[in-house]
Amino acid sequence: MGLKEKKQKHREEFRREIIEAAKSLFNSEGYDKFSMRGLARKIGYTPATIYLYFRDKDDLLYVISEELFAQLIQSMDRCVKDAPGPLEALRQSLISYVEFGVSHPAHYRAAFFTNPNVYGSPEEFLEKESLSRHAYCQGRQLAAECIAAGKLRQMDVDVIAQILWTGVHGMVDALLKGLGK
Amino acid sequence: MGLKEKKQKHREEFRREIIEAAKSLFNSEGYDKFSMRGLARKIGYTPATIYLYFRDKDDLLYVISEELFAQLIQSMDRCVKDAPGPLEALRQSLISYVEFGVSHPAHYRAAFFTNPNVYGSPEEFLEKESLSRHAYCQGRQLAAECIAAGKLRQMDVDVIAQILWTGVHGMVDALLKGLGK
DNA sequence: CCATAATGCTTAACACTGTTTATTTTAATG
DNA sequence: CATTAAAATAAACAGTGTTAAGCATTATGG
Numbered sequence: 001m002g003l004k005e006k007k008q009k010h011r012e013e014f015r016r017e018i019i020e021a022a023k024s025l026f027n028s029e030g031y032d033k034f035s036m037r038g039l040a041r042k043i044g045y046t047p048a049t050i051y052l053y054f055r056d057k058d059d060l061l062y063v064i065s066e067e068l069f070a071q072l073i074q075s076m077d078r079c080v081k082d083a084p085g086p087l088e089a090l091r092q093s094l095i096s097y098v099e100f101g102v103s104h105p106a107h108y109r110a111a112f113f114t115n116p117n118v119y120g121s122p123e124e125f126l127e128k129e130s131l132s133r134h135a136y137c138q139g140r141q142l143a144a145e146c147i148a149a150g151k152l153r154q155m156d157v158d159v160i161a162q163i164l165w166t167g168v169h170g171m172v173d174a175l176l177k178g179l180g181k
Numbered sequence: 182m183g184l185k186e187k188k189q190k191h192r193e194e195f196r197r198e199i200i201e202a203a204k205s206l207f208n209s210e211g212y213d214k215f216s217m218r219g220l221a222r223k224i225g226y227t228p229a230t231i232y233l234y235f236r237d238k239d240d241l242l243y244v245i246s247e248e249l250f251a252q253l254i255q256s257m258d259r260c261v262k263d264a265p266g267p268l269e270a271l272r273q274s275l276i277s278y279v280e281f282g283v284s285h286p287a288h289y290r291a292a293f294f295t296n297p298n299v300y301g302s303p304e305e306f307l308e309k310e311s312l313s314r315h316a317y318c319q320g321r322q323l324a325a326e327c328i329a330a331g332k333l334r335q336m337d338v339d340v341i342a343q344i345l346w347t348g349v350h351g352m353v354d355a356l357l358k359g360l361g362k
Numbered sequence: 363c364c365a366t367a368a369t370g371c372t373t374a375a376c377a378c379t380g381t382t383t384a385t386t387t388t389a390a391t392g
Numbered sequence: 393c394a395t396t397a398a399a400a401t402a403a404a405c406a407g408t409g410t411t412a413a414g415c416a417t418t419a420t421g422g
Contacts, residue, residue: 230400
């Protein structure tokens with residue numbers, strides 16, 4: 001009987017409503033001002049209701065972050081498609097990472113600057129198959145292709161990938177802090 | 182009469198006691214678990230007492246951070262003294278920055294990864310004459326000397342300084358997250 | 363059609379947080 | 393010793409994330 005499916009749909013629509021409200025609140029109020037109670041107020045429900053749709057605050061933030069990383073991956077894919085070669089693809093991907101970071105400050109902060117992290121401990125991050133991790137691996141893949149094509153000096157792929165990520169991440173952080181003057 | 186001075190000394194000794202307890206609690210419990218109430222419990226006083234010695238939580242964290250930056254500056258000075266030339270001095274200073282960061286994770290997080298920041302808004306950071314800022318300027322000075330000595334390509338000092346800081350900061354962040362495998 | 367079961371939501375509480383005000387205790391001074 | 397100044401506190405305010413218990417409303421099986 002299709003009633004149960006309709007129930008399920010209703011449930012997921014409400015989930016979406018919460019996520020969208022959370023995203024909006026998150027962007028307007030910033031990470032530290034964001035609260036479950038405030039979100040509940042915004043959607044016109046009791047705080048406890050949110051917990052029927054999300055395990056806890058971290059779960060909600062995780063879902064939001066993952067959706068943003070999906071966007072980043074899309075953007076990186078576009079870079080790869082449009083680029084004439086692997087080096088340019090890598091270059092543009094790194095640029096799109098920085099753009100991604102600076103255009104979603106609160107989310108970027110939540111994903112990378114806070115503790116306890118929404119992506120759990122470093123070990124959990126490495127084990128769990130998140131979109132965040134997927135984006136990183138995609139960057140590493142690009143670097144590998146550059147090495148294979150002789151466009152980048154021969155070296156450990158993980159080393160170069162981490163150097164590159166360290167660079168763009170530091171860049172984003174500096175820009176978010178307004179240290180780029 | 183020297184009694185008032187002795188009062189003052191007592192006051193400062195108590196301040197130190199709070200700072201030391203806070204530092205210890207900070208390192209053992211981490212940034213997010215640190216609380217004024219927990220600190221008060223630790224030193225055997227009421228939370229309100231701390232507010233007779235520090236304006237608020239941010240003030241206390243600021244003082245702690247500044248003391249750590251004083252250490253960093255000392256370490257950088259040693260690098261400059263021991264190095265044979267400006268380039269090596271810069272190199273060693275950058276290394277000591279990373280070492281500084283990874284050996285004081287909770288403090289580093291508080292100083293750089295949280296919002297609201299203990300160093301206030303980016304504008305306030307640039308205006309206020311903090312030791313944090315002093316350390317940065319010292320690094321820039323080293324870079325300038327390298328350029329002057331022809332050891333570094335001629336370019337805008339602020340640009341190279343920010344590139345370097347971005348690099349080591351990203352490095353520390355990656356290491357703190359355990360992404361260095 | 364109605365009793366039963368399940369669902370969705372809320373109320374109320376727990377255990378915290380930072381911070382302030384008024385009050386009491388403690389210590390120093392005239 | 394009484395008075396005054398300083399230090400510490402109790403109690404409250406306003407907020408946080410989270411959960412267990414209760415109350416409706418809705419769907420289902422007899």
